[in-house]
Amino acid sequence: MSEHPRENDDVFAERVASVLRAPERFDDDFERSLVDAIHSDRPIDRSTEPRRGALSFAWWSTPRRMDVSPVMALALAASIAAVAALGASNLAPARIAATTPSIVAQAASAPDTVTLVRFVFVGPAKSVSLVGDFNAWGADATPLHSTGVKGAWTVSVPVPSGRHEYAFIVDGARWVPDPYAPTSSDDFDTKSSVLMVGT
Amino acid sequence: MSNSLTSVPDEHLVQASLRGEVEAFAELSRRYRDHYTRFAVRMVGNRDDAEDVLQSAFIRAYRALARCREPDRFGAWLYQIVANECRTFVVRHARREKRLARDQLAIQAIAVEPEFDDGDTLADVQHALLQLDVEQREAFLMKHVEQLSYEEIAEITGDGISALKMRVKRACARLREILEEVHDV
Numbered sequence: 107m108s109e110h111p112r113e114n115d116d117v118f119a120e121r122v123a124s125v126l127r128a129p130e131r132f133d134d135d136f137e138r139s140l141v142d143a144i145h146s147d148r149p150i151d152r153s154t155e156p157r158r159g160a161l162s163f164a165w166w167s168t169p170r171r172m173d174v175s176p177v178m179a180l181a182l183a184a185s186i187a188a189v190a191a192l193g194a195s196n197l198a199p200a201r202i203a204a205t206t207p208s209i210v211a212q213a214a215s216a217p218d219t220v221t222l223v224r225f226v227f228v229g230p231a232k233s234v235s236l237v238g239d240f241n242a243w244g245a246d247a248t249p250l251h252s253t254g255v256k257g258a259w260t261v262s263v264p265v266p267s268g269r270h271e272y273a274f275i276v277d278g279a280r281w282v283p284d285p286y287a288p289t290s291s292d293d294f295d296t297k298s299s300v301l302m303v304g305t
Numbered sequence: 306m307s308n309s310l311t312s313v314p315d316e317h318l319v320q321a322s323l324r325g326e327v328e329a330f331a332e333l334s335r336r337y338r339d340h341y342t343r344f345a346v347r348m349v350g351n352r353d354d355a356e357d358v359l360q361s362a363f364i365r366a367y368r369a370l371a372r373c374r375e376p377d378r379f380g381a382w383l384y385q386i387v388a389n390e391c392r393t394f395v396v397r398h399a400r401r402e403k404r405l406a407r408d409q410l411a412i413q414a415i416a417v418e419p420e421f422d423d424g425d426t427l428a429d430v431q432h433a434l435l436q437l438d439v440e441q442r443e444a445f446l447m448k449h450v451e452q453l454s455y456e457e458i459a460e461i462t463g464d465g466i467s468a469l470k471m472r473v474k475r476a477c478a479r480l481r482e483i484l485e486e487v488h489d490v
Contacts, residue, residue: 120449122484244463281397
């Protein structure tokens with residue numbers, strides 16, 4: 107690089123990018139492996155047929171209940187208030203560990219194909235986000251909000267019925283599965299949590 | 306490969322896949338695999354991991370196919386999943402990458418480097434690219450290597466255009482810094 111006179115960013119970027127544009131291809135074994143993997147996987151989840159209307163509004167118009175313990179209610183007061191405004195009502199026991207980082211995913215049943223699920227993370231963190239197949243594993247798509255109680259983070263997400271995998275990303279880098287949920291490992295032996303909704 | 310599928314529109318292949326016709330999904334994979342292979346290789350840094358990441362992304366896409374709201378834009382929807390899978394892989398493997406980077410620095414310190422030719426080699430640039438944080442790496446690749454518009458990148462990543470421009474600018478600055486260091490050793 108020192109052999110080149112100082113270039114502007116566009117010229118520099120183009121020169122670097124032209125090197126990176128070298129083609130990369132996989133052969134048709136890719137599809138053979140893919141088809142084998144699909145055949146050995148579970149069948150496609152048909153309970154998530156395309157929804158009528160926007161996902162983000164589908165659950166608003168349907169009756170639903172949210173189950174939260176008194177301890178959780180205290181920890182999640184701020185977000186519960188928001189949910190209550192949308193029509194959630196009954197409170198009932200739920201599980202939570204007070205001394206170790208803990209995560210709880212609670213499903214609120216709904217008669218539609220979409221269910222409101224409250225995800226809770228309790229543990230030391232500066233930021234927490236939820237990743238799962240229902241948000242295309244987008245690390246920035248679903249941040250959890252601090253409840254105002256130290257260490258408690260929550261977000262409620264409408265999730266289609268069926269089997270889902272999810273995990274939390276803590277402080278933008280640490281991958282944390284739910285210690286209380288069944289786990290599933292991917293090809294890299296990284297564990298994600300499994301959530302069954304509406305089944 | 307079934308020649309009869311090559312002219313079938315994406316949306317019909319998506320519907321067939323939803324009916325359980327796996328070969329229809331394999332055709333979608335053949336149709337888009339090459340578009341995303343280079344991006345995946347550059348993002349994760351090697352072909353073996355990139356192939357695993359792409360396989361994982363395509364399987365996730367198959368499982369989530371019912372949530373593809375615009376089947377005629379399947380390719381754009383798939384790109385989102387591929388990009389997220391690459392990003393997730395990088396985050397998950399950050400520790401391993403740091404260890405490898407340390408190893409590589411140690412190797413560089415003891416290696417007798419041949420004279421540099423005039424151009425940057427792919428290995429040089431790939432090595433520099435892997436030192437960018439994941440968001441800068443993704444933004445630089447999409448903008449300058451895959452030559453997407455900022456609007457297209459925003460649609461794929463869900464990030465704002467001004468933030469993306471800043472990431473690309475910072476990526477350029479960091480790449481320049483890293484490559485200058487390498488060549489001045």
